[in-house]
Structures are given as structure tokens and as C-alpha cells.
Amino acid sequence: MVERTLSIVKPDAVKAGHTGDIISMFERAGLKVAALKMLHLTPDEAKGFYIVHKERPFYGDLTKFMSEGPIVVLVLEGEDAIKMVRDIMGATNPKNAAPGTIRALFAADIERNAVHGSDSEKSAAYEIPFFFPSIEIMGL
Ligand code: UDP
Numbered sequence: 774m775v776e777r778t779l780s781i782v783k784p785d786a787v788k789a790g791h792t793g794d795i796i797s798m799f800e801r802a803g804l805k806v807a808a809l810k811m812l813h814l815t816p817d818e819a820k821g822f823y824i825v826h827k828e829r830p831f832y833g834d835l836t837k838f839m840s841e842g843p844i845v846v847l848v849l850e851g852e853d854a855i856k857m858v859r860d861i862m863g864a865t866n867p868k869n870a871a872p873g874t875i876r877a878l879f880a881a882d883i884e885r886n887a888v889h890g891s892d893s894e895k896s897a898a899y900e901i902p903f904f905f906p907s908i909e910i911m912g913l
């Protein structure tokens with residue numbers, strides 16, 4: 774099924790200059806960029822994005838990290854895009870990330886792990902409109 778998913782190049786990877794490499798990895802896998810922008814979240818905006826994790830012990834540190842600097846957010850579209858992006862990202866903890874994945878290449882640790890990708894259709898349906906009104910998403 775053709776799907777759309779939300780991905781984020783996180784502040785650590787933007788700062789380190791990996792934005793282009795990460796987007797290239799998605800494009801080389803056949804995914805299409807349907808929307809793209811750079812922005813700097815406030816702590817409250819980061820809390821809203823990660824609201825599903827609000828009871829987790831890492832919520833405070835995570836939302837602080839996600840608001841420490843600019844991020845690049847993108848909508849990716851393609852056949853099985855949600856799973857494809859998750860596969861290209863690699864495991865949350867880079868110690869467990871398969872060789873050649875974004876997190877194996879660029880993540881420092883389980884928190885500062887370079888990239889986000891929606892984990893399900895339900896997550897994508899919350900996360901895409903969090904950042905993009907429909908007029909900013911290209912029909913491909
Ligand atoms: N995270 C963390 N500590 C943990 C688990 C997650 O700091 O023990 C951070 C990490 O940046 C991760 C994000 O919280 O990417 C969201 O966690 P999730 O379990 O949804 O991982 P993901 O879907 O990003 O692989």
C-alpha cells in the first residue's frame with residue numbers, strides 16, 4: 774500500500790551536518806519527499822509531538838533534546854513507506870542498529886539517535902498534520 778510517513782532529522786544530526794546524507798538514504802531507497810521544512814521546536818511543542826511518551830522516564834530529557842536546535846521534518850511517500858523508513862533508520866538504540874542504517878552510522882546513543890520515523894499508520898496520522906497542513910504536502 775502506498776503510505777505517507779513523518780520523519781525528522783533530529784537536532785544532533787542537523788548540527789553534525791548529516792541532513793543531506795539522511796535524506797539521500799531515503800531517496801535512494803525509492804521514497805519520495807512529499808513535504809520538507811526546517812524549524813526549531815519550543816520545549817512545549819516537542820512535548821506535544823511526543824505526547825504518547827509523556828509517562829516515560831525519558832520524556833523530559835527527550836523533549837529538551839528535541840528543542841535544543843533546528844530540526845528538518847519531512848513527509849515521505851511510497852509503497853510501505855512506514856516500515857521502509859523504520860528499516861532504514863535502524864533500532865532506537867544504536868548499539869542494536871543494523872550496519873548501514875542511519876542510527877548505526879550517525880546516532881550517538883539511545884536518546885541522541887539522529888532520526889525519527891512514524892511507527893504506525895495511527896502515529897503518521899497524528900504526526901504529519903502536527904507539522905504540515907494539507908496544502909504543504911505535494912500530491913506526487
Ligand atoms: N528514547 C530515549 N530513551 C529510551 C527510549 C527512547 O531517550 O530509553 C528517545 C529516543 O530519542 C527515541 C525517542 O525517545 O528515538 C522515542 O522513543 P521510541 O521508543 O518511540 O523510539 P523510536 O520510535 O524513535 O525508535
Ligand code: MG
Pocket residue numbers: 890892
Ligand atoms: Mg517512536
